[in-house]
Amino acid sequence: KAGVTQTPRYLIKTRGQQVTLSCSPISGHRSVSWYQQTPGQGLQFLFEYFSETQRNKGNFPGRFSGRQFSNSRSEMNVSTLELGDSALYLCASSLAAIYGYTFGSGTRLTVV
C-alpha cells in the first residue's frame, strides 16, 4: 500500500515569505504528526492531529500552524519565514502511536 507522501520534496523560500507543506497519510491512518529535523536540534515535535483536531503541540512559535482535513491529509504552514526555519520537515502517520509511526521522506525547506 502507498506510504506517507509529502510534497514538495524541496523548497527554497525567501525570508519573510510563508510556506505550506502537504502530507498525505497512509490510508486508514487518522493520526498525523509533524517534526522538524535540523543538525543542531535533532528531531523536534511540532504538532499532532487526530480526526481533524490538534491533539498535541510542541514548543514552536505561533508562526507554525497546521491543520488536518476530513480525509486525514494534513498541511503545515510557516509564516514570516526566518533563516532558522531551514530544516527537513517530516510528517508521520499512524493508526495509534503504540504501533509505531510511518514517516514520509520529508520536505527540505531552505530559507535564504
Next chain:
Amino acid sequence: GDSVTQMEGPVTLSEEAFLTINCTYTATGYPSLFWYVQYPGEGLQLLLKATKADDKGSNKGFEATYRKETTSFHLEKGSVQVSDSAVYFCAYYFGNEKLTFGTGTRLTIIP
C-alpha cells in the same frame, strides 16, 4: 521530565563486527519503545519496537530488549554490514501520543 538518552556518535565499525547502541529512558510509567533508522536523504523507518517489559523487538538482524529494571532498550546486531550505515534513533511513546526521540547515533560500517 520524561526523556530518552542514547549513545553519542558517531560510531564506526568494520563489517561483521558486533553492534551495540545504548538507549535509556526516563519515564514515570511504562512507555512503548522504538528504534528508528534514517538512511541518507530519507525519512525515518521503524526498525523495531517493544510495548512492555521483557519484550524483545527484532527486525533485519537487529534486536532490542525492553529492560524495566535498567530502563534500557539497547540496540544490538551480531554482524553489521555496510548497508547498515545510517542514523539510528531511539524513541519512546507514553500516554499523550507524542513520540519523543533521542538525539540519534550515526553509524558507519567500513568494508
